[in-house]
Amino acid sequence: MTNEWNARSLDTQRFAELAGALSLRTPLAALGRVLEVSGGAPLQPLEPVCDWSLAGQSRGTATRLQHWIHLQAVLSLPQICQRCLEPMPVTVGVDRWFRFVDDEATALAQDDDCEEDLLVRSAEFDAFELLEDELLLAMPLIISHEDCRPPASPLLVDDLPHPFAALAGLKTAEP
Ligand SMILES: [Zn+2]
Numbered sequence: 001m002t003n004e005w006n007a008r009s010l011d012t013q014r015f016a017e018l019a020g021a022l023s024l025r026t027p028l029a030a031l032g033r034v035l036e037v038s039g040g041a042p043l044q045p046l047e048p049v050c051d052w053s054l055a056g057q058s059r060g061t062a063t064r065l066q067h068w069i070h071l072q073a074v075l076s077l078p079q080i081c082q083r084c085l086e087p088m089p090v091t092v093g094v095d096r097w098f099r100f101v102d103d104e105a106t107a108l109a110q111d112d113d114c115e116e117d118l119l120v121r122s123a124e125f126d127a128f129e130l131l132e133d134e135l136l137l138a139m140p141l142i143i144s145h146e147d148c149r150p151p152a153s154p155l156l157v158d159d160l161p162h163p164f165a166a167l168a169g170l171k172t173a174e175p
Pocket of ligand 1: 081082083084144148149
């Protein structure tokens with residue numbers, strides 16, 4: 001039953017009320033905004049694929065029914081280490097619940113008072129947009145190997161002043 005829903009155009013109310021569920025595997029190449037931040041890291045030999053799922057849920061009573069969606073995603077994103085400039089994979093994970101509200105104004109009004117994340121309900125909700133937003137938010141700010149030792153640059157080392165050599169030079173210059 002997984003594929004009866006279209007993640008590019010979900011009726012959020014139906015999805016929640018029918019406890020819809022979707023499991024998807026999407027190649028990174030299809031997630032343009034996320035692909036952009038891979039910094040030109042090579043995508044080979046294994047093309048990165050994002051495994052993600054959506055689950056709808058309704059909560060509350062019939063008179064005060066709330067519609068929720070649960071997004072889970074994991075992606076091993078090729079990145080460039082900011083220190084040694086070598087390619088490295090960075091695992092990005094998302095596991096968040098969102099509550100749907102009627103419109104943008106309600107979302108703005110309630111945003112400060114509730115802990116959950118709010119989305120505006122839609123009959124054609126694009127879950128790929130949400131996925132990309134959340135993957136980008138989950139990216140670490142600093143990307144580097146845990147024990148990164150940048151290769152020593154012989155040029156830099158040779159440019160450092162050599163205090164003792166300088167002192168020695170002064171000494172021999174004395175009369
Ligand atoms: Zn590194």
